[in-house]
Amino acid sequence: MTRFTVFRWSIFAAALTPAAALVYWTFTGDLTANPIDFITDTTGTTALTLLVCTLTVTPLRRVTARNELIRLRRTLGLLAFFYACLHVLTWVVLDWFFDVASMATDVVMRPYITMGMTTFLLLVPLAVTSTAGWIRRLGKRWTQLHRLVYVAAVTAIIHFWWIVKADFRQPRLWALAICVLFGFRAWWSLQTRALARGRVSGGGPARFQTS
Amino acid sequence: MLIKNAPDLRYSDVTPKGLYVRRREFLHAAAVAAVGGAAALAPGAGRLRAQGRGAKLPNVKKSQFSTDEKLNSYDDITSYNNYYEFGTDKDDPQRNAHRLVTRPWTIRVDGMVKAPGSYDVESFIKPYALEERIYRLRCVEAWSVVIPWIGFPLADVIKRLEPLPSARYVEFTTLNDAKQMPGVRVPVLDWPYIEGLRMDEAMHPLTILSVGLYGEVLPNQNGAPIRLVVPWKYGFKSIKSIVRIRFTDQQPRTAWAVSNPREYGFFSNVNPTVDHPRWSQATERRLGEFFRRKTLMFNGYGDQVAQLYSGMDLRKFY
Numbered sequence: 441m442t443r444f445t446v447f448r449w450s451i452f453a454a455a456l457t458p459a460a461a462l463v464y465w466t467f468t469g470d471l472t473a474n475p476i477d478f479i480t481d482t483t484g485t486t487a488l489t490l491l492v493c494t495l496t497v498t499p500l501r502r503v504t505a506r507n508e509l510i511r512l513r514r515t516l517g518l519l520a521f522f523y524a525c526l527h528v529l530t531w532v533v534l535d536w537f538f539d540v541a542s543m544a545t546d547v548v549m550r551p552y553i554t555m556g557m558t559t560f561l562l563l564v565p566l567a568v569t570s571t572a573g574w575i576r577r578l579g580k581r582w583t584q585l586h587r588l589v590y591v592a593a594v595t596a597i598i599h600f601w602w603i604v605k606a607d608f609r610q611p612r613l614w615a616l617a618i619c620v621l622f623g624f625r626a627w628w629s630l631q632t633r634a635l636a637r638g639r640v641s642g643g644g645p646a647r648f649q650t651s
Numbered sequence: 652m653l654i655k656n657a658p659d660l661r662y663s664d665v666t667p668k669g670l671y672v673r674r675r676e677f678l679h680a681a682a683v684a685a686v687g688g689a690a691a692l693a694p695g696a697g698r699l700r701a702q703g704r705g706a707k708l709p710n711v712k713k714s715q716f717s718t719d720e721k722l723n724s725y726d727d728i729t730s731y732n733n734y735y736e737f738g739t740d741k742d743d744p745q746r747n748a749h750r751l752v753t754r755p756w757t758i759r760v761d762g763m764v765k766a767p768g769s770y771d772v773e774s775f776i777k778p779y780a781l782e783e784r785i786y787r788l789r790c791v792e793a794w795s796v797v798i799p800w801i802g803f804p805l806a807d808v809i810k811r812l813e814p815l816p817s818a819r820y821v822e823f824t825t826l827n828d829a830k831q832m833p834g835v836r837v838p839v840l841d842w843p844y845i846e847g848l849r850m851d852e853a854m855h856p857l858t859i860l861s862v863g864l865y866g867e868v869l870p871n872q873n874g875a876p877i878r879l880v881v882p883w884k885y886g887f888k889s890i891k892s893i894v895r896i897r898f899t900d901q902q903p904r905t906a907w908a909v910s911n912p913r914e915y916g917f918f919s920n921v922n923p924t925v926d927h928p929r930w931s932q933a934t935e936r937r938l939g940e941f942f943r944r945k946t947l948m949f950n951g952y953g954d955q956v957a958q959l960y961s962g963m964d965l966r967k968f969y
Contacts, residue, residue, distance in 0.1 A: 472742065473726070473905070473939070474731055474743060474794055474936070474938055475739070476941075477794070477936075536943075537825070550929065550930060551929070551930075552930075603929070605792075606735070606739070606839045606840055606910055606911075607735075607839045609837070
């Protein structure tokens with residue numbers, strides 16, 4: 441096994457730890473006095489964490505110049521989707537026990553639930569089209585479609601922000617994290633565009649080419 | 652040949668005094684964690700931990716105001732708390748409240764009152780006969796518990812303190828001490844925590860000051876040494892660890908109403924028909940139950956308290 445494979449598997453194992461812990465705590469009776477809320481919170485925050493991790497792969501790849509990192513992106517994205525599914529299932533089965541009318545009311549009436557549901561619905565097509573077959577079939581449009589992950593990260597953080605009562609430290613930290621990641625990407629794409637323009641016009645200002 | 656003689660230890664490697672002095676505290680915490688961890692793994696650990704630890708309170712009378720609903724376990728009541736002075740996670744209070752020193756404890760009484768002054772908590776409590784009041788507690792976050800409080804009517808205290816006729820409200824303040832309460836270092840609320848009641852609410856026979864639960868001295872995370880319990884209002888009105896009682900003619904600027912006036916009002920009566928702006932208040936989950944229950948008007952105490960609010964628009968005065 442190469443060192444990268446070991447690295448990849450350890451990331452996979454680490455990402456599955458919260459789910460394993462929930463199962464373990466179910467048997468030891470350690471899901472707190474309010475297990476349904478605890479499971480909802482744990483699956484939700486893990487989904488958000490992994491979603492943001494997914495967005496760090498490309499910047500990290502640029503910074504470290506290690507191209508093999510790209511192989512982590514789909515794994516992390518699908519793990520984020522796995523936790524998002526658990527999060528939604530907790531809401532449907534444990535919180536409301538298939539009370540469709542109440543859930544529908546909440547989706548329409550409660551903005552934080554609307555945001556949560558939006559996030560989930562944005563992630564579904566991304567998970568479905570994550571296979572090699574779909575990447576081939578969609579070609580250039582695959583990249584366009586998968587830009588939705590940025591929207592999903594934003595709606596996920598708004599969803600979190602809107603349920604917090606007073607202690608905004610965590611959602612603020614997440615917002616800051618994606619601002620940094622977006623900033624990196626924006627700067628990078630500006631640079632690429634300027635480079636391209638420079639080439640077309642035949643050696644214009646070359647300030648982006650230096651360094 | 653150059654022999655590099657790098658010093659093995661730099662001055663920055665010396666353990667700071669504060670750290671090694673706290674070593675004992677750390678070892679104690681580690682031992683507790685290890686024992687706790689082992690207990691959690693042992694079969695039936697939940698039942699073991701369900702036993703109380705406080706000193707027994709003597710001569711506690713039963714009360715006609717108690718509900719006969721199933722009690723929540725001691726473990727539920729003492730491990731799942733909103734007490735932001737000790738942290739905003741539900742298990743933070745249980746983890747951090749051991750730092751709170753509840754004796755000696757002074758309660759300052761001031762404002763529009765005949766006998767202002769500072770009282771030691773022991774002598775403050777002494778004149779009153781202890782009663783057990785088994786009440787429902789409904790949190791604004793849509794969960795609820797049934798708790799066997801030990802306490803005495805606030806009305807008896809107020810009569811003894813003799814407020815002036817001009818006093819229309821009672822304001823309560825929680826301790827605000829960063830040394831004992833790590834949560835107040837973070838400005839999630841405008842510390843100190845302040846709550847208040849209209850005089851008729853404070854004088855109502857259901858309103859009590861509590862000094863215990865499950866027949867024992869109040870655990871720190873539940874608001875030791877003395878707290879308010881107002882069973883028909885959302886839990887945050889029942890202020891914990893009281894250090895000051897002030898009589899006033901102005902409506903107190905209560906902590907949550909200051910933090911977000913659109914979402915939290917002064918009255919905050921449990922009301923299934925008036926939603927929190929962000930979530931429904933129509934149902935609640937009783938800790939230990941799977942299905943949600945319907946939330947009752949005034950948390951089921953409507954027969955006793957509804958007349959306090961007759962003629963008031965409860966949508967406006969939420």
